[in-house]
Amino acid sequence: xxxxxxxxxPWGWEDExxxxxxxxxxxxxxxxxxxxxxKLGPQLPLCxxxxxxxxxxxxxxxxVAWSAHLKALAxxxxxxxxxxxxxxxxxxxxxxxxxxxxxxxxxxxxxxxH
Numbered sequence: 001x002x003x004x005x006x007x008x009x010p011w012g013w014e015d016e017x018x019x020x021x022x023x024x025x026x027x028x029x030x031x032x033x034x035x036x037x038x039k040l041g042p043q044l045p046l047c048x049x050x051x052x053x054x055x056x057x058x059x060x061x062x063x064v065a066w067s068a069h070l071k072a073l074a075x076x077x078x079x080x081x082x083x084x085x086x087x088x089x090x091x092x093x094x095x096x097x098x099x100x101x102x103x104x105x106x107x108x109x110x111x112x113x114h
Contacts, residue, residue: 002045004057004065023049026059033063037070040077044069 021029027048034044044066047055075092082088 003069004055004061005068006057021060023059026063030059030062030066033066033070037066037073040070040073 030048037044045053045055047053047057048059048062078088078091082091
C-alpha cells in the first residue's frame with residue numbers, strides 16, 4: 001500500500017491533536033495496526049523508520065493511514081459476512097457507533113485521570 005494519505009497535504013503543520021506521544025510510541029502503535037491489517041488483507045509494506053522500505057513519513061502518519069486501511073478491511077468484512085443487508089447496515093451503523101462511543105468514553109476517563 002503506497003497510500004499514506006499524502007493527498008490531504010504534507011504533515012507537520014497541524015498541532016490540534018490532544019494526544020501527544022513520542023515517535024517510539026507512535027511506531028509501536030503503527031506496527032500493531034499494520035499487523036492487525038495484515039491478518040485480514042494484503043500485506044502493508046515495511047516502511048517505518050529502520051525498516052527495509054523506509055518511506056520517511058512519521059510513524060503517526062502510518063498509524064492514521066493504516067488505521068483507515070484497517071477500518072476499510074473491517075467494513076468490507078462486515079459486507080461479505082452479513083446474512084442480510086439490514087444486519088450489515090446495523091453492524092456498520094448503530095453497532096459501530098456504540099462501540100466507538102464506548103472507546104471514546106474509556107479514553108476520556110484515562111486522560112482525565114492524568
